[in-house]
Amino acid sequence: MTSLDRRGPLVLAVAVIGISFAAPLIRLSAAAPLAIATWRLGLSMVIIALALAVTGGWRQWQRLTVRELGVALAAGVALAIHFWSWNASLRYTSVAASVVLVNIQPVLVAALSGPWLGESLERRQWVGVGIALVGALVVALADAGGAAGGISLDSGALYGDGLALLGGVMAALYYLAGRRLRQKLDLWPYVGLVYGACFVTLVAFAFAAGIPLTPQPPRELAIFAALAAGPMLVGHTGMNWALKHMPAYVVNLTVLGEPVGATLLALVLPWIREVPTFSTLAGGVLVLVGVLVTARRTSAARGEWAPS
Numbered sequence: 026m027t028s029l030d031r032r033g034p035l036v037l038a039v040a041v042i043g044i045s046f047a048a049p050l051i052r053l054s055a056a057a058p059l060a061i062a063t064w065r066l067g068l069s070m071v072i073i074a075l076a077l078a079v080t081g082g083w084r085q086w087q088r089l090t091v092r093e094l095g096v097a098l099a100a101g102v103a104l105a106i107h108f109w110s111w112n113a114s115l116r117y118t119s120v121a122a123s124v125v126l127v128n129i130q131p132v133l134v135a136a137l138s139g140p141w142l143g144e145s146l147e148r149r150q151w152v153g154v155g156i157a158l159v160g161a162l163v164v165a166l167a168d169a170g171g172a173a174g175g176i177s178l179d180s181g182a183l184y185g186d187g188l189a190l191l192g193g194v195m196a197a198l199y200y201l202a203g204r205r206l207r208q209k210l211d212l213w214p215y216v217g218l219v220y221g222a223c224f225v226t227l228v229a230f231a232f233a234a235g236i237p238l239t240p241q242p243p244r245e246l247a248i249f250a251a252l253a254a255g256p257m258l259v260g261h262t263g264m265n266w267a268l269k270h271m272p273a274y275v276v277n278l279t280v281l282g283e284p285v286g287a288t289l290l291a292l293v294l295p296w297i298r299e300v301p302t303f304s305t306l307a308g309g310v311l312v313l314v315g316v317l318v319t320a321r322r323t324s325a326a327r328g329e330w331a332p333s
Contacts, residue, residue: 036263043260045286047252048120049294051112054248058112059231060238061249062105066224068253073220076213085214093206097215100202101222103195108223109230111192117185120291121301124283125160125309126189132157132315133197149318157315163308200268207268216265 054061077083089097107127114123132153199219207215231238241249288309291299301309 037267040260040263040267041283041286043255043258043263044283045290047256047260047283048115048124048287049290049297050248050252050256051115052120052291052297052299054245056241056245056248057231057236058116059109059227059234059236060241061112061252062108063224063227063231063238064241064246064249065108065252065257066105066220066227068250069257070217070220070224072253072258073213073217077217080213082211082214083217085210086218088209093209096202097206097218098222100199100206101219101224102226103198103202104219104223105226105230107192107195107199108227110188110195114185114188114192117181118189119182119301120297120299121288121306121309122182122186123189124287125312126186127192127196128283129157129190129312130193130197130200133194153315153318155315156318157312160308160311160313160315163304163311203265203268207265212262212266212269216262 051058051061056064086094111123111127114127203215203219206219210218228238230236288301291297292301
């Protein structure tokens with residue numbers, strides 16, 4: 026086993042731990058969803074700018090064609106919409122429902138790989154897509170039935186579910202773009218370009234919506250810093266590192282650890298104590314099974330590793 030073979034799974038394991046803290050931290054914040062996302066990206070960009078200045082990695086941007094630059098900017102916009110919609114979903118539905126639905130993205134990546142990357146789905150892959158969609162429907166029906174971790178339909182749980190699904194779609198587009206661009210750019214130039222586009226987009230969204238970004242109380246700044254350090258720089262950036270060195274489906278499968286980690290954290294943290302309903306858990310299991318089936322068939326069809 027090479028050094029890279031050993032580092033890859035370790036980086037992804039640490040990345041899962043990082044992203045698992047995102048939903049509980051967002052639930053703790055009293056700031057507007059756009060403000061949370063903007064500060065998270067802004068604080069991350071401080072570290073990334075320092076890395077780019079030290080390494081000179083920003084020069085790699087000159088390698089990009091106009092089309093590739095457009096893809097990178099579009100990826101940043103997709104990431105901005107992902108952060109806004111998912112942050113907002115946690116105001117309306119449970120942590121468990123939100124993280125399950127936003128992490129339907131591996132199925133979406135598989136479905137979009139056909140028209141975008143020339144990788145058509147087989148019949149068994151569509152079965153996996155169907156299972157995942159049924160699971161998402163079960164989660165939504167659980168909310169329609171009146172409870173999702175104590176949040177009822179009257180408080181907009183279904184709306185929150187829809188926002189989480191939108192976040193999953195945007196994340197899938199973001200990963201599809203990264204799958205191509207990471208072959209041409211090193212880690213810091215890639216995240217600097219995409220995260221930078223995301224940050225500018227979020228600032229524009231906040232300005233258009235009239236959301237004040239400053240001032241923020243010390244408690245909120247501490248939450249924003251934790252989001253930037255853990256879920257952003259450790260979680261997302263770790264996965265972006267892996268996109269260059271490991272198959273994209275393996276990186277996408279890693280997000281399956283987030284619903285487990287985030288749900289457990291929301292359950293055990295004393296200031297949240299959110300107990301998922303049986304229906305939410307059952308729907309979540311179906312979503313994860315569907316994603317695994319889809320990803321396994323995708324990898325097997327390419328003659329690559331598949332989880333057993």
